Amino acid sequence: MHNKQFCLLHQFLNKAVSLLIVFIIVITLSGCSLPWNQKQISETTISATEDNADFTEYVNNLFADLLSADMVSLHAYVEHPKDFGINDYEITLGRYDLDNPDDTSDYTDIISTLKSFDRSTLSAKQQITLDELLMYMENELEYSDLYMFNTQLQTTTGIHVQLPLLFAEYTFAEKKDIDEYIELLCDVDGYFENMAAFEKLRADNGYFMEDTLADEVIESCKSFLETAGLEDGAMISTFNEKLASVDGLSSQDIADYKAKNVSAVNEHVIPGYQSLVNALTSLKGSNRYSGGLCNYPDGSRYFEYILSSTLGWSKSVDEYDKLVDSYLKKYMLKMQSLALKDSSILDKFDTFSFNMTDPVG
Structure with a gap:
């Protein structure tokens, strides 16, 4: 392998x-x-x-x-x-x-x-x-032939959003962790360049996201870029806070690591995000299939893949459809039975809300 x-x-x-x-x-x-x-x-x-x-x-x-x-x-x-x-x-x-x-x-x-x-x-x-x-x-x-459908740049949960969070949660238990973290930061530009090349491949085949979605991703990246290199930005301040919890670091070690982090952010992370913005901007207008993935070639198969991989059951879409229908009918009948016994339930249903501090209670 x-x-x-x-x-x-x-x-x-x-x-x-x-x-x-x-x-x-x-x-x-x-x-x-x-x-x-x-x-x-x-x-x-x-x-x-x-x-x-x-x-x-x-x-x-x-x-x-x-x-x-x-x-x-x-x-x-x-x-x-x-x-x-x-x-x-x-x-x-x-x-x-x-x-x-x-x-x-x-x-x-x-x-x-x-x-x-x-x-x-x-x-x-x-x-x-x-x-x-x-x-x-x-x-x-x-379903491996459907790889063109895949993108890691979903508007709200894509890697451009998740990566800063993953870095913020990256724990430092020893110096090796810090060294590897810095190396990962230095890989961000190459990582996004490779991702942009894959998006270009998707675009060449008409699979690039619609322009409205691309704009959302671009704006998200720009929002990150506004504070990424600032002293009180997450990439700098969170790193500095985590350094303080690592045992065995001298004051010189801390100063050196802080400098390396700033350098990595400014020379690799920020350029990486900027290159992604530039690439996505250049690919706008290449989408051939508007109206959602269902309108793409093999779009229905892709949803079959999502369903089977998410639920993990060896069932067809029709079988899932029948299963959902059976559940709906079962619980509709149960609701009707309860309403016949106590009609006030219907009023409670219209006004029900979860308690924010104790949703089960």
Whole structure:
């Protein structure tokens, strides 16, 4: 597996998706069952009494590969990477593989390896892990051709909004953390340049966002730029506050780190955001499909992907539709029954509001 590329090599396998896989591995290896795919799991009748050592090793390596591909998540979820066999990782925010954007070899390699294990040699909890990973990876592979739909620049939750928050929450326990943080700051310009190149690829194929959405992203970036380099701005002040909590730093160390942070923000973060603004501005007007993603080619398939990957059930859209209808009918009947018993409920329904301090009470 290509460690540093895995999370961003395939545009669907972004940070959140990778963490979902990590969650699957961790929760199932702890002996817990996830709420989906219960039918497949319940049909398992033959299992080993002990864990399969080879399978455990493979899953542990997969865990390490996924986290080492995403430096921010690696730092957030693993305090000491070496404890998990993660000794070699690149300090980067990641990159799209623009030379091979439709390469699915990572998916097929994982699926092939998972299927090579004899289920009967796996313990019950390992079979759960196998089932969940296979279902997830096969779903990603099925929809991997829709990578053009993906963008990390959603107007309110995009990476341009999240990145300053991720940096603000980046914890400093030792000097190594600070050094790696500074390196990540220095990667922001290259990260956004690569992202802009991917957006150009999307634009060339008509998949770039509508101009109104692009304007919102651009304005958000400009808003960040207004305060990014200021002494009381989040990128500077939050960093300085976190330094004070790190044990073992001399006054000279603190002064040096403060200077390095200011330099990284001014020379890499601010130029990175400005280059993104320039790129998005130049791509305005390239969208070919107005009115939402449903009007794009394969737009309905993309929503199928979102549905299946979010809910994790092996159901068709029609089956989901019938399920929702059944729930609505069930609870409408229940509401009618309650209203017949006590008509004042209808008045309470119209005036009901949650208590802001105790919403359950």
